[in-house]
Amino acid sequence: MLIAPTASGSIKVYIDMVREAKIEDAQAIQNLIFFYSEDGKMLFRSLAEIEERISDFLVYEKQNEIIGICSLKFGWDKLVEIRSLGVDPRFHRQGIATQMIQGSVERALLRDDCDTAFVLTYAVPLFTKFGFEIVDKMQLPQKVWNDCQACLHKDNCDETAMSLSLLPLKKMPSTTPTDLKDSEEFLYS
Ligand SMILES: CC(C)(COP(=O)(O)OP(=O)(O)OC[C@H]1O[C@@H](n2cnc3c(N)ncnc32)[C@H](O)[C@@H]1OP(=O)(O)O)[C@@H](O)C(=O)NCCC(=O)NCCS
Numbered sequence: 084m085l086i087a088p089t090a091s092g093s094i095k096v097y098i099d100m101v102r103e104a105k106i107e108d109a110q111a112i113q114n115l116i117f118f119y120s121e122d123g124k125m126l127f128r129s130l131a132e133i134e135e136r137i138s139d140f141l142v143y144e145k146q147n148e149i150i151g152i153c154s155l156k157f158g159w160d161k162l163v164e165i166r167s168l169g170v171d172p173r174f175h176r177q178g179i180a181t182q183m184i185q186g187s188v189e190r191a192l193l194r195d196d197c198d199t200a201f202v203l204t205y206a207v208p209l210f211t212k213f214g215f216e217i218v219d220k221m222q223l224p225q226k227v228w229n230d231c232q233a234c235l236h237k238d239n240c241d242e243t244a245m246s247l248s249l250l251p252l253k254k255m256p257s258t259t260p261t262d263l264k265d266s267e268e269f270l271y272s
């Protein structure tokens with residue numbers, strides 16, 4: 084939290100947090116996606132696409148600025164994909180992505196239509212600490228690969244597929260997102 088005086092003498096309080104994206108965040112989200120899509124770390128998404136799917140996104144807001152993004156794609160059978168995870172390079176290695184993944188898992192746990200989270204990633208250790216395990220890419224449903232057609236690396240994909248079963252987390256008695264935040268040793272085992 085940062086407390087800053089304004090020109091008018093009032094005080095502005097900034098709270099750094101992971102939150103659901105709002106339509107006003109779409110341009111900032113697109114800027115980060117564009118930045119990372121240039122070298123193929125992320126799939127390009129147009130502003131219109133992002134605006135249409137804004138409810139899929141979580142953002143990390145720091146002092147009124149969007150410095151982290153992540154989205155969840157439901158609808159792959161009972162799978163949910165964590166995608167478009169990116170953090171402004173000025174803020175790498177400060178635990179921002181960790182908080183975004185935690186928020187995403189908590190969000191997925193609230194849904195009845197998914198039992199497994201998966202990700203295609205270049206940052207295996209980031210997901211390992213949540214209990215994600217490496218899986219054979221070929222185990223993912225064929226329709227996942229439709230999105231890959233737009234990827235710069237589609238013919239030599241060097242991402243690692245990882246998945247996490249949500250069922251044990253869903254079975255935790257009276258699990259709520261807050262409980263999960265408090266039980267880091269379970270998610271981070
Ligand atoms: C990958 C990325 C999202 C990580 O964001 P971050 O906020 O720096 O990550 P965190 O600070 O939460 O990292 C926590 C741990 O994850 C691991 N980790 C983080 N980035 C990593 C990377 N690029 N490669 C391998 N492991 C990584 C480390 O173990 C790190 O702990 P440490 O800092 O104590 O060593 C960020 O580097 C990024 O935006 N990269 C470009 C976009 C991209 O590749 N997206 C795909 C990711 S699925």
